[in-house]
Amino acid sequence: MRKLASFALPFGAGVFLAVYLLPRPVRLAGAVVCALIWAICLLRWRRQGEDKRLRLVLCAAGLALGLLWSWGYDMCTVYRAEQLAGTEGTVTAQATDWPEVGESSISVEARLLNPDGPDFKVILYFYPDDGEVPDIKPGDTLTCTARLKLADTIAGEKSGYYYAKGVFLTASAQGVPAVTPAEAVPLKYWPALWRRAMGEHIAELFPDETAGLALALTTGDRSGLTGGFYTALKRCGLAHVVAVSGMHTSIAVLLPAMLVRRRRRRLMAAVSIPLVLAFMALTGFVPSVVRAGVMQILLLLGPALSREGDTVTALSFSLLLLLLQNPNAAMDVGLQLSYLSVVGILTISGRLNEKFFHRFPLKKGKTLPRKLYNSAVRFLTGCVTMSLGATAFTTPLTVWYFGTVSLVSPLANLLTLWAVTLLFLLCLPAAALGGVLPVVGGVLAALAEPVSWMFHRIVYGLSSLPFASVSLEAGRYLLFWILFVYAVIGVCVLFRKEKLRPLVPVCCCTVTLAAALMFNMLSLRGGGLTVTVLDVGQGQSVLLAARGRTALVDCGGTGGEDPGDIAADYVQAMGRSTLDLLVLTHYHDDHACGVPELMERLDVAALAVPDVEPENPLRAEILALAEEKGTEIVFIEEDTAVELGGASLTLYAPLGTGGGNEEGLSVLATLGDFDALITGDMNAAVEQRLIKYGNLPDIELLVAGHHGSKYSTSAELLETVMPEYAVISVGYNSYGHPAPETLDRLEQAGCAVWRTDLQGTVTVRAAD
Numbered sequence: 001m002r003k004l005a006s007f008a009l010p011f012g013a014g015v016f017l018a019v020y021l022l023p024r025p026v027r028l029a030g031a032v033v034c035a036l037i038w039a040i041c042l043l044r045w046r047r048q049g050e051d052k053r054l055r056l057v058l059c060a061a062g063l064a065l066g067l068l069w070s071w072g073y074d075m076c077t078v079y080r081a082e083q084l085a086g087t088e089g090t091v092t093a094q095a096t097d098w099p100e101v102g103e104s105s106i107s108v109e110a111r112l113l114n115p116d117g118p119d120f121k122v123i124l125y126f127y128p129d130d131g132e133v134p135d136i137k138p139g140d141t142l143t144c145t146a147r148l149k150l151a152d153t154i155a156g157e158k159s160g161y162y163y164a165k166g167v168f169l170t171a172s173a174q175g176v177p178a179v180t181p182a183e184a185v186p187l188k189y190w191p192a193l194w195r196r197a198m199g200e201h202i203a204e205l206f207p208d209e210t211a212g213l214a215l216a217l218t219t220g221d222r223s224g225l226t227g228g229f230y231t232a233l234k235r236c237g238l239a240h241v242v243a244v245s246g247m248h249t250s251i252a253v254l255l256p257a258m259l260v261r262r263r264r265r266r267l268m269a270a271v272s273i274p275l276v277l278a279f280m281a282l283t284g285f286v287p288s289v290v291r292a293g294v295m296q297i298l299l300l301l302g303p304a305l306s307r308e309g310d311t312v313t314a315l316s317f318s319l320l321l322l323l324l325q326n327p328n329a330a331m332d333v334g335l336q337l338s339y340l341s342v343v344g345i346l347t348i349s350g351r352l353n354e355k356f357f358h359r360f361p362l363k364k365g366k367t368l369p370r371k372l373y374n375s376a377v378r379f380l381t382g383c384v385t386m387s388l389g390a391t392a393f394t395t396p397l398t399v400w401y402f403g404t405v406s407l408v409s410p411l412a413n414l415l416t417l418w419a420v421t422l423l424f425l426l427c428l429p430a431a432a433l434g435g436v437l438p439v440v441g442g443v444l445a446a447l448a449e450p451v452s453w454m455f456h457r458i459v460y461g462l463s464s465l466p467f468a469s470v471s472l473e474a475g476r477y478l479l480f481w482i483l484f485v486y487a488v489i490g491v492c493v494l495f496r497k498e499k500l501r502p503l504v505p506v507c508c509c510t511v512t513l514a515a516a517l518m519f520n521m522l523s524l525r526g527g528g529l530t531v532t533v534l535d536v537g538q539g540q541s542v543l544l545a546a547r548g549r550t551a552l553v554d555c556g557g558t559g560g561e562d563p564g565d566i567a568a569d570y571v572q573a574m575g576r577s578t579l580d581l582l583v584l585t586h587y588h589d590d591h592a593c594g595v596p597e598l599m600e601r602l603d604v605a606a607l608a609v610p611d612v613e614p615e616n617p618l619r620a621e622i623l624a625l626a627e628e629k630g631t632e633i634v635f636i637e638e639d640t641a642v643e644l645g646g647a648s649l650t651l652y653a654p655l656g657t658g659g660g661n662e663e664g665l666s667v668l669a670t671l672g673d674f675d676a677l678i679t680g681d682m683n684a685a686v687e688q689r690l691i692k693y694g695n696l697p698d699i700e701l702l703v704a705g706h707h708g709s710k711y712s713t714s715a716e717l718l719e720t721v722m723p724e725y726a727v728i729s730v731g732y733n734s735y736g737h738p739a740p741e742t743l744d745r746l747e748q749a750g751c752a753v754w755r756t757d758l759q760g761t762v763t764v765r766a767a768d
Contacts, residue, residue, distance in 0.1 A: 006058040008316035012330075014066020015323045018074075019160075019330045022067070070327040078328075081120055081150060081168035088147040091171055093124060095140045097192050099133055100223075108136055112169065121166050123151065126173035138189035139182035146171040155537070155560065156732030160331030164287075191281040195219050198282070201434030202427070205445040210452040214427040216242035217420070220283050228600050229456070231565050232463035237391075237409025241420050244283045245338055246292030251424045252279050253296055269300040287322055287335035291342075294318035315342060333401055337394050344393030345386050352385040380414070387413040392489065395482065404569070405478060406469045407513075408462050415462075419455040423448055464601070466577055467517055471569045473535075473761050477523070481516035485509050521575040529647045529671035529766045531701060534570060535756040536563040537731030539590035542678055542703055543570055544669050546645030550574070551581040553667050553678050555598050556591040558731065564597030570761075571602060578603045581642065582631075583651060585680030586610060586664035587619040590707075595622050604631045608642075610654045611635040612663040636665055639694075646768060647671040652694055656686035661706065666690060668699075674766035676701040677721060684714035691720045701764050702751070704728045708738020718749040726751040727762045 093110035100107050105125045112122040124142060128134070136142070151162035151170045162168070185193060199221065202214045212224030222230060222242055233239050240247070253272050280293040298314040319339065322329050329335055362374045387410045399405060406412070426448040434441035462468055470478050488505045532543040539557025543550065550571060557563040571579060579602045584592050587609075598604070607626050613619055626633050634640075642649040648670050656662030661681035669676045677699050679687065687705070690696065702723035705712030707730040726746050728738045738755065746753050754762045 002310065002313060003055070003058060005310075005313045005316040006055045007062040008313075008320040010059045010062030011066040011069075012316070012319045012323055014063040015070050015327045016330050018067050018070035019327060066323070069324070073327050076118065077120070077168055078163070080118065084114075084120075084148050084169060085150045086148070089145065091124075091142075091144055091146040091148070091173070093122060093142050093171075095136050095138055095142060096121070096189060097138055098196060099136050101133055106133055108142070109167070110142060112171070113141075120169050122148075122169045122171050123162070123167055124171045124173060124177070126176055128176050134176055134179055136179055137182070137185065138192040139185040141180040141182070142177040143180070144173040144175065144177035146173040160328060163328040164326070164330075164332035164335075166326045166328070191284065194282055195221065195284075197435065198431040199224075201431045201441065205430055205434050205441050206427075206452075207449070209456060210445075210449055213242070213423070213452055213455070214431065214448070217244075217248065217424050218282075218428050218431055220244035220286060220289075227562060228597060229459070231562065231597065231601075232459045234404075235406060235408075235463040235469035236412035236459055237406030237469075238412050238416060238459065240337075241416070243288070243334060244286060245288040245334070246295070246342065247420070248424060249276060249279060249289055249292035249296055251421055252276065252428065253300075272300055273297050287329055287332050288338035290322055291315070291318045291335070291338050294321060295342075311346060315339070315346075333397075336397060340393040340397060341390035344389040344391070347389065348392055349382075349385040349389035352388065353381060356381055356385070379418075383414050383417045384410065396486075399472060399479075399482065403472045404469050405472070405482065408465060408468045412459070412462050415458050416455055419451050419458070422451050423455065426451070464577070466572045466575050468572075469569065470517075470520075470573050471566075473570075477516040477520040481509075481512050484512050517575075520573060528768050529645075529669060529674060529676075530763060531669065531676045531766075532570065532761060532763045533703060533727045533729050533754075533756060534563070534566050535731075535761045536561075536566055536594070536729070538707065538733040538737070539563055539593075539731065540585075540680075540703070540707070540729040541567050541594065542729070543567065544644060544647070544649070544676075545574070546647040546671065548576075549580050549645040550576065550578075551583065551642075551644050551649060552579055552598075553583045554585055554591040554680070555582065555594040556589055557594065558590060558733075562597045563594030564599075564601065565594070567594065567598055568601040578605060580644065581606050581608060581649075583608045583649075583665065583667055584610075584622070585666065585678070586660040587613050587616045587622070588660050588681070589618065591664075591680065592618055592622060596625055599625050599629055599631070604629065606632040606634060608634045608636055608640070608651055608665070610663060610665050611637060612654060613660050616660070644669075652690060655689040655693065656682060662686050666694075668694075668696070670697075671766050672768065674701075675699040676703070676764070677723070678703040679705040679712070679717075681706040681709075681712070683709075683711045684716070687712065687714050687717045691717060696721050698722050700724050700766070702726045704738070704742065704746070706737075707733070707735075708742045708755075709735070710739035710741040713742050713745060715745050715749075718745060718751075723749070723751055725764065726753050727764075728753065728755045730755055730757050732757070 092113045094113060095108050095110045097109045105127050107123055107125050110122055110124050112120040114120060124144075124146065126144065148169050148171050151167050153159060154161055162170075198219060199215055202211050202218070205211075206214050212222075212226065212229070215224045216222045220243060225242065230239070230242070233242060252275060276293045276296050280289050283289045295311070295314040295318055298317065299311070322335065362377060363370060365371075391409060395405065426444045430441045430444035430448065433444075472479050488509060492505055528546065530543075530545040532545070534541040534543060536557025537560070540554045541557060541563050542553040544553065545551075552567055555563050555567050557566075571577075579598070582595070582598070582604050584595070584607070586592070604626070607622075609619075609622075623633060636651050636653050638653050640651045640653075642651065650668040650670070652666040652668070654663045654665065662683060662685075664680040664682060666680055666682065667678040669678075675697050677696070679690070679702075682690070682705055699721045700723065702713070702718075702721065702725070704726050708728040713726075728742075730737050743753065756762060
């Protein structure tokens with residue numbers, strides 16, 4: 001069976017090369033070159049008949065076909081989509097899933113019915129005036145006037161997220177599309193109906209906290225999870241638990257395994273394979289589940305057909321199937337992490353298990369207590385070794401994509417794997433049987449509730465630890481530690497034949513981790529004043545730190561991650577779980593939407609806010625949460641001075657009228673001869689009043705007003721305060737921020753300019 005792997009793995013390599021490195025013409029040229037190599041190898045193999053020649057022929061053929069297939073698929077899909085992009089007209093599409101409600105729009109995945117060529121998957125966006133979600137179900141036909149564009153960007157940045165899902169176009173509709181209900185839902189859309197039915201059963205059977213977790217575990221739908229809980233899962237390295245993957249597929253196979261004796265291999269395969277296929281369909285054939293499902297099917301078929309099962313062949317064949325269906329699936333982060341985790345488990349976990357049981361052999365005996373003890377030891381050892389194996393291969397990719405490292409991940413996986421397994425085994429049949437046998441579903445749901453409660457408590461407890469997860473932006477010393485750990489692993493691999501005691505590398509890695517965290521904490525909590533403008537997308541969040549004391553000015557943004565999480569991560573990387581002062585210049589989302597999550601994760605000692613916009617719902621939410629958490633609330637109605645370590649803060653009271661931007665606070669941070677000014681979103685007219693009444697000094701750092709709007713950061717303000725440096729907190733937006741006029745004024749004022757959309761988080765330090 002390894003001959004199949006000799007073809008499938010080079011095919012995958014060719015697709016990855018094409019997708020990530022080679023433009024279209026080069027892909028075709030590469031395929032021709034590989035085909036020539038294949039022909040030469042084939043001729044020589046025919047003369048000599050060696051098995052190694054055959055494998056070389058298969059490798060060359062796989063690589064050539066991978067490049068050729070990627071080129072052909074790209075020409076038939078992406079190239080044709082590019083021809084449609086930018087056009088506007090009447091669009092007819094068939095809904096493939098249920099509509100999703102966003103903050104300002106409703107979206108539905110659909111298949112564009114293209115009369116002049118092949119159909120395309122499309123994300124259709126529309127904006128109903130009344131906010132009411134139209135009655136759309138899979139299979140319905142939608143008709144509207146829409147403008148098409150390529151689905152190759154997210155928030156203004158190039159992204160392969162949609163291409164990996166086979167979606168090449170997005171459509172912005174004018175008004176609400178006309179809906180023609182389907183007479184009968186096509187068979188291919190039945191899994192979407194199953195997901196909706198299971199979701200309804202789960203909502204009826206479980207309380208809210210458990211319902212969201214049960215829905216995510218069984219279908220991969222995370223919409224029922226609160227933002228705080230999902231963040232806690234990510235900090236613990238447990239996000240894979242609610243992204244259906246190979247672990248869930250393996251647990252699903254446990255259900256028939258508990259009912260069928262292992263010796264009856266054909267019956268086991270006959271029962272398990274349909275269940276695996278149904279689970280793959282239920283989850284929407286996501287790559288990680290397809291990978292696991294295909295592997296499980298092949299491994300079940302091997303013994304059933306009296307053939308030897310081969311994990312490498314099963315793994316490579318599943319990759320071949322996924323890339324044949326859509327070569328752009330190579331860009332799917334979930335697919336990459338899924339395959340790397342399996343490779344890590346195959347490469348490392350088995351050897352670690354073998355060495356552990358060689359050093360600590362199980363005690364012999366057939367009594368029930370001894371059997372239970374041995375089973376528990378095997379389970380716990382397997383959890384640890386599988387977690388280490390998967391983590392060893394996925395950590396570099398996690399760091400590359402997400403820039404964070406979960407230090408409690410091995411411990412969290414060890415403590416929660418039993419709960420995840422038990423919850424899945426209870427929730428899946430409960431959701432499936434809830435509509436048919438409600439009593440059985442209710443019993444299973446009742447059994448799952450205490451397990452869910454325990455799981456939530458473990459996750460929240462571990463995620464609250466200061467160094468549970470460290471962002472490399474805040475913990476740059478941790479990157480050196482990661483490199484050191486992989487260097488140690490490399491040394492152990494090179495000298496594996498030598499008698500190396502495992503205690504030595506483990507101690508070295510532990511000591512260097514402690515040193516990295518200590519140096520990181522000292523660098524963030526050092527003397528002087530540190531001004532950190534956090535990268536929160538289109539928003540603002542500025543952290544001030546002096547001698548271990550911290551203040552945050554604003555906490556809002558419209559980037560992908562919650563700005564409260566970004567700020568909390570940075571503070572916790574300093575070894576702190578308390579924020580001494582939170583200042584909100586005003587109550588708009590781009591300056592305050594992250595406050596609820598921030599207060600859930602950190603103890604905020606005091607909150608300073610303007611007493612304006614009494615009808616603002618975000619103001620009411622923040623003040624209510626502050627009262628609930630015991631945070632002191634201070635309304636700034638006159639200029640107020642606050643001590644922060646060795647530095648001082650001046651909070652300027654609102655100076656304007658007419659709206660939240662004009663009625664906001666501004667902040668001056670001072671340490672010795674260093675001054676930093678934060679003006680919020682005030683316009684030039686209010687800046688004039690700040691100049692007149694604020695007694696502003698010459699400053700060194702200016703956080704540009706209103707994300708670089710042309711109506712802020714006026715020439716008069718720049719002439720008055722004469723900043724040496726300016727930071728613009730900005731992200732992808734449709735407002736034209738930062739405006740060319742603002743950039744010109746800053747250049748004429750002689751300012752060195754940094755932008756969070758270009759440089760990321762910006763930190764400026766002033767010595768005592």
